[in-house]
Amino acid sequence: MGFSVSGSAAIVFVGVMVAAGIAVPSLVGSMGALADSQGEQVDRGIDALNTEFEITSATYDSNNTELTLELRNTGSTTLGVNETSVLVDGTIQRDADIQSTDVDGDSTAALWLPGQTLTIEIDYSGPNRVKVVAENGIAETVSDGIVVV
Secondary structure, eight states: OOHHHHHHHHHHHHHHHHHHHHHHHHHHHHHHHHHHHHHHHHHHHHHHHHOOEEEEEEEEETTTTEEEEEEEEOSSSOEESTTOEEEETTEEOOTTTEEEEEETTBTTOOEEOTTOEEEEEEEOSSOOOEEEEOTTSOEEEESSOEEEO
């Protein structure tokens, strides 16, 4: 082999090493981000599996157009009060519609712990169906059990 063949082989080898040196850190970073994302997805799945609550009462006061919901956290996941959504007759209830929330009598509570009862009072006229959705998508619905007083 002559010098030109050996020299060109050395140049190609150095080029391959430089390309690998550029590509490998990018791939390692991407694989790390992918592994982190998969771990977070598993954590969200576990939270969803451990989330359970029930609507223990839904009472509508027709004189005051006030719907009162009592929800019991029967799962093992702590839920956020402000992250709990309420839909009445298919319409999501905004902060302006929600008159008050309290957890076992504490109106300043931000968390709804396992075993605790969340009470929500909503200004709404004539509800037929109520759906409550937790922050991780777990939902409970009541349509026949709304008591009118």
